[in-house]
Amino acid sequence: MNKSELSETLAVKYGLSLKKAEEVVTAIFDTLTEALGTGERIEIRGFGSFVVNDYKAYTGRNPKTGEAIEVKPKKLPFFKVGKDLRERVGH
Amino acid sequence: MTKADIVEKIYERVGFSKKESAELVETVFDIIKNTLEGGDKIKIAGFGNFVVKEKADRRGRNPQTGEEITISARKILTFKPSQVLKSSLNKE
Numbered sequence: 001m002n003k004s005e006l007s008e009t010l011a012v013k014y015g016l017s018l019k020k021a022e023e024v025v026t027a028i029f030d031t032l033t034e035a036l037g038t039g040e041r042i043e044i045r046g047f048g049s050f051v052v053n054d055y056k057a058y059t060g061r062n063p064k065t066g067e068a069i070e071v072k073p074k075k076l077p078f079f080k081v082g083k084d085l086r087e088r089v090g091h
Numbered sequence: 092m093t094k095a096d097i098v099e100k101i102y103e104r105v106g107f108s109k110k111e112s113a114e115l116v117e118t119v120f121d122i123i124k125n126t127l128e129g130g131d132k133i134k135i136a137g138f139g140n141f142v143v144k145e146k147a148d149r150r151g152r153n154p155q156t157g158e159e160i161t162i163s164a165r166k167i168l169t170f171k172p173s174q175v176l177k178s179s180l181n182k183e
Contacts, residue, residue: 031100035092075180079170
């Protein structure tokens with residue numbers, strides 16, 4: 001299911017115009033992206049949590065050529081599935 | 092940030108009542124959860140993909156006792172962030 005299908009399903013389920021449903025779905029993921037952008041942790045009960053981990057600069061290697069390269073410091077988002085959903089998915 | 096904060100943002104941005112905003116946020120996550128429970132993936136352009144992966148049986152070890160055990164086959168949910176999300180965390 002992609003973002004448009006999610007919007008369509010929301011529109012049908014909630015009795016909403018497709019345009020409004022798209023606005024809601026977009027606003028939700030924009031909100032999550034902005035929170036992660038400031039390094040904030042997100043916790044959604046019954047779903048899971050998102051955290052941003054900081055990585056320091058390190059010297060890596062191009063696995064093809066073996067050449068050493070400087071990897072800049074970076075931030076990466078991680079999702080940890082909540083217990084309820086993990087059990088629902090994993091049965 | 093919790094679900095209540097997300098509801099507040101939806102309320103400010105989309106122009107529904109607080110009650111409707113709460114129901115809409117709840118419904119969106121319900122749809123996502125039901126879809127993943129059914130084994131289908133969720134692909135949100137600009138954010139990332141939630142994918143259910145099947146893991147086969149594998150042999151493991153109880154780290155405390157050293158005893159060999161079989162870890163049963165299972166399904167796990169993974170999240171792969173989109174390139175857009177990763178860049179937005181690393182701009183400037």
